[in-house]
Amino acid sequence: MTGYTATVTVRLKSGVLDPEAETTQQALERLGFELEELRSADRFELDLDAASAADARERATEMAERLLANPTIHDYEVGVAER
């Protein structure tokens, strides 16, 4: 078993309203910053022991499917690196 860190990035699907990101963007603009767009995402970093990187990725993907992301409104991305 090797230690891996899987990162799951959970984003709202495009078209889903994100009032928090909009508010943050407006606050930055009020501070004088210029930006085209701001998107926000949640990122989970999971430390786990697995037989291989592929196994770690598979487990992290299952965690995303079952709990971390809501497939109705979220897209997610999984990355794996050895610890």
Add this chain to the structure above:
Amino acid sequence: MTGYTATVTVRLKSGVLDPEAETTQQALERLGFELEELRSADRFELDLDAASAADARERATEMAERLLANPTIHDYEVGVAER
């Protein structure tokens, strides 16, 4: 001017309690997943026009300092990619 996407990842400093991450980890364990640790972070993706990647990074860093991160409890990381 070129279009860049700057990503700002905001994490709690180590030692700062993260009850949300703890709850998420417990929920995953109740579902039968095994993991050593779970950390959560906020990720902001900023689309901006800048003269260079270095300029985009500097502006994103300033946004992190002034609004996106709270230096008392957060660490942050800035990445920049051309759009």
